[in-house]
Amino acid sequence: xxxxxxxxxxxxxxxxxxxxxxxxxxHGFEATSMRMLxxxxxxxLAAVNYHFGSKDALIEAVFRxxxxxxxxxxxxxxxxxxxxxxxxxxxxxxxxxxxxxxSLKMVGDTRSGGRTFVRLLGRTYTEPSKPIRALIGxxxxxxxxxxxxxxxxxxxxxxxxxxxxxxxxxFGTLSYTLAATDTVQMIAGTKPEDRHDARALExxxxxxxxxxxxxxxxxxxxVKKAA
Amino acid sequence: xxxxxxxxxxxxxxxxxxxxxxxxxxHGFEATSMRMLxxxxxxxLAAVNYHFGSKDALIEAVFRxxxxxxxxxxxxxxxxxxxxxxxxxxxxxxxxxxxxxxSLKMVGDTRSGGRTFVRLLGRTYTEPSKPIRALIGxxxxxxxxxxxxxxxxxxxxxxxxxxxxxxxxxFGTLSYTLAATDTVQMIAGTKPEDRHDARALExxxxxxxxxxxxxxxxxxxxVKKAA
DNA sequence: GTCTATAGACGGATAGAC
DNA sequence: GTCTATCCGTCTATAGAC
Numbered sequence: 233x234x235x236x237x238x239x240x241x242x243x244x245x246x247x248x249x250x251x252x253x254x255x256x257x258x259h260g261f262e263a264t265s266m267r268m269l270x271x272x273x274x275x276x277l278a279a280v281n282y283h284f285g286s287k288d289a290l291i292e293a294v295f296r297x298x299x300x301x302x303x304x305x306x307x308x309x310x311x312x313x314x315x316x317x318x319x320x321x322x323x324x325x326x327x328x329x330x331x332x333x334x335s336l337k338m339v340g341d342t343r344s345g346g347r348t349f350v351r352l353l354g355r356t357y358t359e360p361s362k363p364i365r366a367l368i369g370x371x372x373x374x375x376x377x378x379x380x381x382x383x384x385x386x387x388x389x390x391x392x393x394x395x396x397x398x399x400x401x402x403f404g405t406l407s408y409t410l411a412a413t414d415t416v417q418m419i420a421g422t423k424p425e426d427r428h429d430a431r432a433l434e435x436x437x438x439x440x441x442x443x444x445x446x447x448x449x450x451x452x453x454x455v456k457k458a459a
Numbered sequence: 460x461x462x463x464x465x466x467x468x469x470x471x472x473x474x475x476x477x478x479x480x481x482x483x484x485x486h487g488f489e490a491t492s493m494r495m496l497x498x499x500x501x502x503x504l505a506a507v508n509y510h511f512g513s514k515d516a517l518i519e520a521v522f523r524x525x526x527x528x529x530x531x532x533x534x535x536x537x538x539x540x541x542x543x544x545x546x547x548x549x550x551x552x553x554x555x556x557x558x559x560x561x562s563l564k565m566v567g568d569t570r571s572g573g574r575t576f577v578r579l580l581g582r583t584y585t586e587p588s589k590p591i592r593a594l595i596g597x598x599x600x601x602x603x604x605x606x607x608x609x610x611x612x613x614x615x616x617x618x619x620x621x622x623x624x625x626x627x628x629x630f631g632t633l634s635y636t637l638a639a640t641d642t643v644q645m646i647a648g649t650k651p652e653d654r655h656d657a658r659a660l661e662x663x664x665x666x667x668x669x670x671x672x673x674x675x676x677x678x679x680x681x682v683k684k685a686a
Numbered sequence: 687g688t689c690t691a692t693a694g695a696c697g698g699a700t701a702g703a704c
Numbered sequence: 705g706t707c708t709a710t711c712c713g714t715c716t717a718t719a720g721a722c
Contacts, residue, residue, distance in 0.1 A: 258587065267696085282706080408635050412585060508716080
């Protein structure tokens with residue numbers, strides 16, 4: 233599949249990255265062998281090691297190719313909003329949208345594999361492999377810090393600890409929504425085209441996340457009775 | 460580790476299940492070999508095949524051992540609440556608590572491995588392997604249907620489609636919260652003991668989820684301008 | 687029920703011709 | 705930069721002694 237009649241020269245790296253993205257998403261990292269991968273890409277078995285050095289290095293390249301631009305876009309959007317706001321804190325909803333829109337735009341991108349990647353990404357947040365989680369953490373930490381700062385200024389009355397938990401919940405909702413495939417159908421029996429409608433999904437998500445972020449605080453968070 | 464001086468007879472199965480739970484959580488299914496597993500359990504390499512038949516059958520046994528009682532407890536709690544309510548719809552918050560409390564109780568159970576299992580479970584919702592996702596879906600579908608029905612009666616004014624999406628978001632938040640380990644620290648820098656405090660976590664989660672479930676509906680969910 | 691030994695397939699990586 | 709051939713390790717599963 234996705235085999236071309238004549239392989240475009242100098243695009244071997246790209247072909248490998250595309251095949252890897254797809255197979256990693258379908259089967260996971262461990263279960264995807266170099267033989268599967270190079271066969272799908274239509275390149276030689278030795279090509280991965282020649283171009284990337286190792287399977288692990290290939291995994292890193294797969295994530296960097298998409299994540300670096302995605303995070304750059306998110307940060308640029310946040311900068312733009314803050315410049316516009318002229319020093320005033322941003323509305324939380326705008327911050328949420330700045331973060332999730334980049335992911336959701338890719339959900340609709342079935343052509344160049346963005347949709348595939350974003351599903352892969354969603355599930356990789358909870359990868360068992362420590363090095364892979366570490367890689368993801370490293371690729372994200374700058375962006376997370378900027379959004380943490382933006383939320384902190386937007387919601388100064390919310391205790392920082394509670395805010396961080398709510399950010400955690402929001403990432404969870406997003407990543408699960410991106411990753412889940414069967415479960416959506418299991419719960420919702422939703423028409424497939426609905427899942428691909430980035431615009432509708434954004435409104436559903438923003439509604440849910442904004443409400444969660446603004447949830448009233450319980451008086452006694454940790455203890456219900458007793459001192 | 461977890462080696463006993465004298466192996467209790469007839470507990471080989473249990474020892475294997477415990478070791479499997481732990482290693483599957485740490486490394487994933489593919490990356491956990493029978494050799495690792497039997498070494499950790501302190502049993503012979505051939506014991507897994509003798510007692511369970513195959514690695515896949517062992518995976519299924521690991522989930523069944525915990526999930527079947529967990530779901531039974533959830534359904535019993537829902538039954539209890541509905542009997543008490545005497546035909547009236549339940550408050551959504553009570554339904555949410557009935558579902559998540561079973562998971563959260565196990566977060567605090569570091570002794571008998573409940574905490575380990577629940578982390579494994581959280582990440583397995585987005586497993587790449589199709590058979591494993593299918594297994595999880597099968598083990599859950601009854602319970603999901605019952606909770607769907609309870610929510611539908613509790614929120615008759617909410618369009619079913621929107622309700623299903625919000626249930627999906629809620630499962631995502633829960634499963635991610637159970638699964639995530641590093642990310643929590645990355646975002647929150649939270650003290651570890653906080654994560655283990657099931658009571659505090661329940662209040663945080665319930666606040667977030669209830670608010671999300673009750674989010675106001677946007678007038679135009681799918682289209683913002685134009686017809 | 688438990689063990690050793692091994693079959694038989696497949697994994698990532700590389701050497702060296704072209 | 706691409707290919708074939710191959711090394712060598714690990715995998716699951718099983719046969720057969722105890």
